Amino acid sequence: MIDEAQTVVDAGLPGPEARQWAMFAHLSGFLGCLIPFGSLIGPLLVWQLKKDQDPFIDDQGKEALNFQISVALAGLLCVLLMVVVIGFLLIWAVIIGAVILMIIAAIKANEGKAYRYPFCWRIIK
Template sequence: MASTSERFDTAGPEGDTTLAAITHLLALFTWVVGPLVVYVVSDDAFVKENARNAINWQIWLTVYSLLALALVFLFIGFLILPVLSLLDTVFVVIAAVKASEGEAWSYPLTIDLL
């Protein structure tokens, strides 16, 4: 899937972009739980969009990780798992930076479920 970005008007409070960026970083430590809490609690459309993107990525990362885990028996999974870990970190940092700039970045390799 091609990554897309949606631009939001960030004329509102500065905390909106900050919370959106924190939502992505929170996913590194809490998987889907942190972004889901932000998604449910927040009333801001920009924050919700970023939380939704973070949740979708974490779900797909889990799917990819389970597939790689199944491929461990063919020894290719040992190569894929570290790459997925690195991709997770890189994608989350990119998404957090984009969110702090007022963009809702859609993660590559992700189909929207939420």
């Protein structure tokens, strides 16, 4: 009988635990719904705690953190633009877009595929 983990290793994909932690890195952005700055703290914690275990977790953790930084900056810009009313509409576009992209990224990471967010400023290399 062939073990699933061995099949994954043979296929060149990350192992199931690495895929799971990469998925958690993307989904941890939802912590911002519960605690202030949680959308930044969540991916940062997952990345810092697990980056040395697997290169896939390191890559996806950085990607998730960079995306959450980009979303935070876009949200800040929307708040500033609320002075001229357009910010009220743009903030909803940012929130909906971020939720959709985080879910897509989590699904791709769980499949073992490295995901790159569009419209992301990659500060952390």
